[in-house]
Amino acid sequence: MIELKDLSFRYTNGADGILSHIDLTIPDGQCVLLCGESGCGKTTLCRMINGLAPHFYEGTVDGEIRVDGLHPNREELYITARKVGSVFQNPRSQFFCVDTISELAFGCENQGLPEDVVSGRIAEVTRQLHIEPLLDRNIFDLSGGEKQKIACASVAAVYPDVFVLDEPTSNLDIDAVDDLKQTLLFWKSQGKTIIIAEHRLYWLADICDRVVYMRGGRVERDMPMEDFRALPAAEISSLGLRTLSLDSLSFSTSARSGSDSLVLKDFKYSYGENPAMDISELELPENAVIALIGHNGAGKSTLSRCLCGLERRFRGTVVLDGQKLGRRQLLKKSYMVMQDVNHQLFCETVDDEVRLGMVEDNADIVQQILEQMDLSEYTDRHPMSLSGGQKQRVAVASAILAEKELLIFDEPTSGLDYHHMEQTAQLISAQMGKKTCLIVTHDPELIALCCSFVIHMEAGTVSDAYALNAEGMRKLLAFFQRKSGRT
Numbered sequence: 001m002i003e004l005k006d007l008s009f010r011y012t013n014g015a016d017g018i019l020s021h022i023d024l025t026i027p028d029g030q031c032v033l034l035c036g037e038s039g040c041g042k043t044t045l046c047r048m049i050n051g052l053a054p055h056f057y058e059g060t061v062d063g064e065i066r067v068d069g070l071h072p073n074r075e076e077l078y079i080t081a082r083k084v085g086s087v088f089q090n091p092r093s094q095f096f097c098v099d100t101i102s103e104l105a106f107g108c109e110n111q112g113l114p115e116d117v118v119s120g121r122i123a124e125v126t127r128q129l130h131i132e133p134l135l136d137r138n139i140f141d142l143s144g145g146e147k148q149k150i151a152c153a154s155v156a157a158v159y160p161d162v163f164v165l166d167e168p169t170s171n172l173d174i175d176a177v178d179d180l181k182q183t184l185l186f187w188k189s190q191g192k193t194i195i196i197a198e199h200r201l202y203w204l205a206d207i208c209d210r211v212v213y214m215r216g217g218r219v220e221r222d223m224p225m226e227d228f229r230a231l232p233a234a235e236i237s238s239l240g241l242r243t244l245s246l247d248s249l250s251f252s253t254s255a256r257s258g259s260d261s262l263v264l265k266d267f268k269y270s271y272g273e274n275p276a277m278d279i280s281e282l283e284l285p286e287n288a289v290i291a292l293i294g295h296n297g298a299g300k301s302t303l304s305r306c307l308c309g310l311e312r313r314f315r316g317t318v319v320l321d322g323q324k325l326g327r328r329q330l331l332k333k334s335y336m337v338m339q340d341v342n343h344q345l346f347c348e349t350v351d352d353e354v355r356l357g358m359v360e361d362n363a364d365i366v367q368q369i370l371e372q373m374d375l376s377e378y379t380d381r382h383p384m385s386l387s388g389g390q391k392q393r394v395a396v397a398s399a400i401l402a403e404k405e406l407l408i409f410d411e412p413t414s415g416l417d418y419h420h421m422e423q424t425a426q427l428i429s430a431q432m433g434k435k436t437c438l439i440v441t442h443d444p445e446l447i448a449l450c451c452s453f454v455i456h457m458e459a460g461t462v463s464d465a466y467a468l469n470a471e472g473m474r475k476l477l478a479f480f481q482r483k484s485g486r487t
Contacts, residue, residue, distance in 0.1 A: 001025065001026065001027055001028055001066075001068065002024070002025070002026040002049060002065075002066070002067050002068075002162065002193065002195075003024075003025050003026075003064070003065070003066045004022045004023060004024040004025070004048075004063070004064070004065050005023060005063055005064040005065075006021050006022070006023060006062070006063035006064070007019055007021070007022040007023075007024075007048065007061075007062070007063035007064065007065050008020050008021055008022070008061070008062040008063050008217075009044060009048060009053060009054070009059050009060065009061050009062075010059050010060050011044075011053075011057060011058070011059040012058040012059050012060070013058075013385075018041065018044065018217045019041050019044055019045060019048065019217045019218075020041075020216070020217040020218050021063070021218065022045070022063070022217075022218065022219055023219070024212065024219060024222070026193060026195070026210075027193075028161070028191065028193055029188075029191045029192070029193060030193055030194075030209050030210060031184070031188055031193075031194040031196070031207060031208045031209050031210070032194070032195050032196070032208060032209070032210045032211075032212055033196055033198060033201070033204055033208040033210070033211045033212065033225070034046070034195060034196065034197040034198075034212050034214065035197075035198065035199070035201065035211060035212070035213055035214070035241055036213055036214035036215055036220075036239075036240065036241075036417075037215070037240035037417045037418075037419055037420075038387065038389040038390075038415075038416065038417045038419075038420060039387065040214040040215050040216065040217065041214050041216075041217040041218075042166075042197035042214055043166055043167075043197055044057075044217075045197070045214070046086075046164045046166045046195065046197050048061075048065055048072065048073065049065070049067060049072060049084060049162070049164055049195060050072065050080060050081075050084045050086045050164050051072035051073065051075065051077050051080035051081075051084070052077070052086075053073075054073055055073075055076075055077050056077070061073045067080070067083055067084060067162060068083055068161060068162075070083055072084070078110065078111075081107070081110075081111075081158065081160075082111065082158065082160065083160055083161055083162055084160055084161075084162045084163075084164060085155035085156065085158055085160035085162070085163050085164070086155065086163075086164045086165075086166070087148070087151050087152055087155055087163065087164070087165045087166070087168055088151070088166055088168075089166050089167035089168065089170050089171075089388065089415060090171070090340075091144075091147040091148050091150070091151035092147065094151055095139055095147075095150075095151070097139065098138060098139060098140070099136065099137065099138060099139065100134050100135055100136065100137045100138075100139060100142075100150050101122065101135055101136060103139060103150055103154050104122045104125065104126075104150065104153055104154050104157055105118050105122060105157075106154060107154055107155065107157060107158040108121055108122075108157055108158060111158065118157075121157045121159070122157060124157075125153045125156045125157045126153065128156070128186060129149060129152060129153050129156065129183055129186070131149050131150070131153055134146055134149060134150060143176075143296040143297055144171045144172055144173075144176065144296055145172050145173060145175065145176025145179060145180075145296055146176075148168065148172060148176060148180060149176075149179060149180075149183075152180070152183050156187070160192075161192060161193060162192070162193045162194075162195070163187055163192055163193070163194045163195070164195045165194070165195070165196045165197070165198075166197045167197060167198060167199065167415050168180060168196070168198070169198065169200050169203065170199075170200075170411075170414040170415045171339065171411055171414050171442075172296075172442065173294075173295045173296045173442050174295070174442065174479070174480055174482075175295055175296075176296060177200075177203050177442075178203075181203055181207060184196075184207055185207060188207070196208065199241075199242055199415065199416065199417050199418070199421075200242060200443075201241060201242050201243065201244050202242070202243055202244055202245060202246055205225065205229055205244050205245070208225050209224065209225055210222070210223070210224055210225060211223055211224075211225055211228040213239060213241075228244075229244060233245075233248050237418060240417050240418050240419045241417070241418050242417070242418045242421070242445055243445060246444055246477060246480055246481055247477075249444060249445065249448045249477070250448065251448045251468060251473050252429065252448065252449055252450060260285070260286040260287065260321075261283050261284060261285055261286050262283075262284050262285075262286045262318055262319065262320045262436060263281065263282070263283050263284075263318065263319040264279060264281065264282040264283075264284070264307070264316065264317075264318055265280070265281050265316060265317050265318070265319065266280065266281075266315065266316040266317065267279035267280075267282065267303065267306060267307075267316040268280075268315075268316065269302055269306055269311060269313070269314055269316075275460060276299050276302045276460055277299040277302045277303055277306070277460045277461075278460050278461055279303070279461060279462055282455070282462055282465065284436075284453065284455070284465075285452070285453050285467075286320070286321075286436055287432065287433050287434060287435060287436055288432060288436060288437070288452045288453050289428055289429060289431065289432050289437045289439065289450050289451045289452055289453075290436070290437065290438050290439065290451065290452070290453045290454070290455060291439050291441055291446075291447045291451040291453070291454045291455070291476075292304065292438055292439065292440045292441070292454075292455045292457065293441065293442070293447075293454060293455070293456050293457070293476075293479060294456055294457035294458055294463075295458065298457040298458050298459065298460070299457050299459070299460040299461070300440045300457055301339075301410065301440065302460070303457065304336065304408045304410060304438060304440050305336075306327075307330065307334065307406070307408060307438065308330055308331065308334035308335070308336045308406065308408050309327040309328065309329075309330035309331030309332075309334060310331070310336070311327075312327070314327050315327075318330060320405075330406070333404060333405045333406050334404055334405070334406040334407070334408060335357065335398075335399045335402045335404040335406070335407050335408070336399075336407075336408040336409075336410065337395045337396055337398075337399050337407075337408070337409045337410060337412055338395075338410055339410040339411045339414070339440075341391050341392055341394070341395040342384070342391065344395060345383040345384060345391060345394065345395065347383065348382060349379065349380050349381065349382065349383075350370075350375060350378050350379050350380070350381055350382075350383055350386070350394055351366070351370075351379040351380065353383050353394055353398055354366060354369065354370065354375075354394060354397045354398045354401055355401065356398060356402075357398060357399075357401065357402030357403070357404075358401050358402065358403065359403050365401065366401065369397045369400060369401060369427070370397065372423060372426070372427055373393040373394075373396065373397050373420075373423055373424070373427065374393070374420065374423065375390065375393055375394060375397065378390065388415045389415045389416050389417070389420060392412060392413070392414065392415065392416060392424075393416075393420060393423075393424065395412075396409065396412050396424055396427065396428075397427075400427055400428075400431070404435070405435055405436065406435065406436050406437075406438070407428075407431065407435055407436070407437045407438070408437075408438045408439075408440070409428070409437065409438070409439045409440065409441075410440045411440060411441055411442070411443075412424055412428070412439065412441070412446075413425075413441070413443050413445075413446045414443075418445075421443070421445060421446060421449075422449060424446070425446055425449035425450040426449075426450070428450050429449070429450035432450075432452065439451065444476065444477070444480045447468075447476060451468055452467065452468055453465070453466070453467050453468060454466055454467075454468060454472060454475070454476060456475075456479065
């Protein structure tokens with residue numbers, strides 16, 4: 001049982017996500033969804049349960065927290081880790097080894113278990129989670145979904161009674177989300193206690209038993225999942241939450257494409273002897289917002305990197321306004337927001353960061369964009385001191401202000417709540433008719449809000465390309481719903 005009594009926490013560095021007088025009891029074997037807008041305290045509550053706060057994330061604790069009689073805020077982390085297993089938003093941040101078998105053994109070895117016991121546990125979780133094809137692999141060669149499977153298996157091998165998952169699907173495709181869902185259902189069948197902090201809700205509707213909604217560091221609502229599912233869609237969105245059903249998605253009626261087009265020619269690329277993309281010709285609407293979908297490994301990232309001229313060996317061209325553009329010209333005309341924005345934040349303040357790519361400084365436009373993205377209060381903060389969602393919004397704002405003709409966004413809404421996802425969609429949608437925007441995404445809600453055209457890639461080729469008219473909407477929903485059935 002997990003018990004929180006009048007629990008409060010404040011970070012030493014003054015970061016968002018404080019907790020204020022939390023009273024919560026979670027019985028053994030219950031699966032609980034923690035939801036709420038970014039900064040409401042979900043992640044901090046997870047860190048209190050697994051002991052990372054205050055041991056790793058320093059701060060002041062008031063009140064009491066117990067996990068099966070342990071006090072995570074007082075115990076050493078290795079003691080709490082025997083009871084509580086954690087799966088982070090980015091599984092790479094919790095890996096310590098290069099190969100998968102060593103990673104599966106790492107937690108057990110840290111507990112000082114005998115070699116034969118460790119080997120037995122690896123064999124058991126491999127069988128239970130069906131990860132046989134991932135054994136003896138280099139972790140850096142795995143897809144995002146495969147890394148998440150290894151993270152889950154390495155945690156499960158320690159035999160914890162409690163699992164804590166923080167935004168586990170933020171960068172996963174539909175197959176990987178379904179695989180994670182099956183893992184959670186298996187843990188539930190074992191009687192494990194599961195706490196999930198998540199913004200994507202539609203895949204959890206038939207997994208979680210209970211919903212805890214947080215706002216401003218407090219528990220504002222606590223209800224059974226059945227009651228939560230009965231709430232009107234308008235009430236759920238008013239809480240800053242994403243949809244519980246993809247069937248309820250409302251597509252933007254303002255999405256329109258002009259008559260001009262850009263043409264991709266000879267978009268072919270290989271990594272060594274491994275072909276990654278083979279597109280002879282593809283015609284796309286110019287100055288539109290285009291979604292690029294497909295499973296992990298389909299070639300989406302390769303296409304986006306070639307389109308903005310980042311791959312030196314790429315020899316394809318883009319025909320735009322009658323001009324044939326090669327790699328060097330594409331590099332000058334494009335701006336890319338990476339999936340991991342930590343690789344592209346360079347300045348000392350948010351204000352400097354968003355102005356970095358501007359040709360002519362315009363304080364009014366900068367202020368307008370910062371206000372649209374809820375970043376005004378952070379202008380003097382260092383970008384690396386912000387939360388993941390805030391960094392994401394800084395990178396998107398920088399792209400919009402960079403005055404490039406071609407903008408490419410790789411998973412721009414990973415880890416964003418409904419409110420900030422909607423803000424991002426509005427900002428990108430406002431570029432329609434002025435710039436061509438390509439969005440690599442697994443987020444159907446984002447596509448519904450701002451995109452007018454879809455490219456569907458599989459195995460390095462374009463399997464379909466269509467406008468988001470009534471038939472296109474049907475195709476899109478079929479793609480996102482086909483794995484786990486209608487939700």
